[in-house]
Structures are given as structure tokens and as C-alpha cells.
Amino acid sequence: GENVEQHPSTLSVQEGDSAVIKCTYSDSASNYFPWYKQELGKGPQLIIDIRSNVGEKKDQRIAVTLNKTAKHFSLHITETQPEDSAVYFCAARNSGGGADGLTFGKGTHLIIQP
Amino acid sequence: NAGVMQNPRHLVRRRGQEARLRCSPMKGHSHVYWYRQLPEEGLKFMVYLQKENIIDESGMPKERFSAEFPKEGPSILRIQQVVRGDSAAYFCASSPLDEGFNYGYTFGSGTRLTVV
Numbered sequence: 632g633e634n635v636e637q638h639p640s641t642l643s644v645q646e647g648d649s650a651v652i653k654c655t656y657s658d659s660a661s662n663y664f665p666w667y668k669q670e671l672g673k674g675p676q677l678i679i680d681i682r683s684n685v686g687e688k689k690d691q692r693i694a695v696t697l698n699k700t701a702k703h704f705s706l707h708i709t710e711t712q713p714e715d716s717a718v719y720f721c722a723a724r725n726s727g728g729g730a731d732g733l734t735f736g737k738g739t740h741l742i743i744q745p
Numbered sequence: 746n747a748g749v750m751q752n753p754r755h756l757v758r759r760r761g762q763e764a765r766l767r768c769s770p771m772k773g774h775s776h777v778y779w780y781r782q783l784p785e786e787g788l789k790f791m792v793y794l795q796k797e798n799i800i801d802e803s804g805m806p807k808e809r810f811s812a813e814f815p816k817e818g819p820s821i822l823r824i825q826q827v828v829r830g831d832s833a834a835y836f837c838a839s840s841p842l843d844e845g846f847n848y849g850y851t852f853g854s855g856t857r858l859t860v861v
Contacts, residue, residue: 675852
């Protein structure tokens with residue numbers, strides 16, 4: 632099955648700086664890679680996703696890049712703000728075969744220092 | 746659109762009791778997924794259901810856990826004879842009918858189960 636590794640587990644950046652979170656996956660057949668933001672006491676919220684036929688996707692201050700050859704993908708947040716503080720999860724899924732759910736990384740606790 | 750509704754938000758059970766967690770998917774969504782989250786851990790896939798069908802239960806423990814998504818009403822995750830190790834946050838997610846592309850899941854706010 633799929634295995635997703637996520638780094639770092641904790642990331643502290645100054646407000647206004649950029650933050651980068653990296654994930655690797657093991658199943659070369661995986662073709663869908665969403666990122667979720669989870670605030671304390673809440674459910675995960677989808678913030679951006681990318682499919683394997685695309686190398687990069689951007690939505691305002693958030694961007695995701697995918698390197699299929701190396702089997703890794705990254706989340707980039709620019710001009711960080713206090714409200715970006717949360718736990719971020721990457722995930723991967725193979726939609727071509729079975730009906731398994733998403734496989735998640737263990738999460739990155741992003742702390743924005745004022 | 747009320748989103749994915751889970752209840753109860755918090756559930757306390759004594760060891761040996763049964764826990765029933767409910768999930769109503771977003772309007773128009775026909776796929777339901779259950780995940781378990783332990784403290785400081787990611788989300789672990791448990792089961793994927795469509796109406797009246799279990800599509801994939803590869804993440805469900807073999808004993809004491811069951812799930813259903815009846816024709817009418819919410820999806821139910823049932824844990825019989827709960828033990829302390831079942832204490833976790835249980836999240837339900839839903840997605841629309843998959844037409845060959847994955848859609849992002851919409852998660853509920855979760856049920857936090859505490860076994861005492």
C-alpha cells in the first residue's frame with residue numbers, strides 16, 4: 632500500500648516569511664495529492680490539491696509542486712500570516728485501482744511567530 | 746449547505762460499552778469515508794462506503810468495529826465493547842460521485858471519543 636512521509640513535524644517561521652512543507656510517497660500509481668489544514672478542535676479542511684498530470688498549482692499565497700519522478704510534492708505558503716498557524720497534512724491516493732481512501736502524512740505543526 | 750455533520754462532538758464511554766458515531770454527508774455527496782486520528786498522529790483510513798454498500802474496509806479493525814450507510818439516514822460507525830485504546834478523534838468525510846477524477850474530501854468536525 633501507499634506510504635506518505637511528511638517533513639518537518641514542526642515548522643516555526645516569522646510572520647511575512649515563506650513556509651515550505653515536503654512530502655514523499657511510495658506508490659508510483661498515486662495520482663491525486665491534496666493538502667489539508669487542521670485548526671485546533673476542527674476537522675481537516677482542503678486548501679489545495681494537485682493531480683499527477685500537473686507539475687505546479689497556485690492559489691493566491693499557496694502553491695503546490697509535484698515531482699513524479701522523485702515521488703515528492705511540496706506545499707509553499709508565502710507572506711505567512713498569524714492565521715496560517717495550524718497543522719497541515721499532505722495525502723496521496725491512487726484513483727486508478729482500488730477504492731482505498733487517502734493515505735495521510737503525520738502532519739506539520741506550522742507556527743507563525745509575530 | 747450545512748457541510749458534513751457529525752454527532753456527537755464528544756462521547757464518553759466506559760470500557761465495555763458501545764459507541765455509535767453518526768455522519769451525514771454533504772448534500773449531493775454519495776461517498777462516505779471514516780478516518781481515525783490519534784493524538785499527534787495523522788489520519789488513518791478506516792472504511793469507505795456508498796449507500797447500502799461497503800466499498801473498502803481495509804482499514805477497519807477485524808473485531809468490534811463496523812460501519813454502515815443505509816439508504817435513508819446517516820452513516821454509522823459502531824464500536825462494540827470499547828477499550829481505552831479506542832480513544833481518538835473519528836472523522837467522517839464525503840465526496841461527490843467520482844467520475845474518473847478525484848475530488849477533495851470534505852471533512853466533518855469529528856467525534857472525540859474518550860473511553861474511561
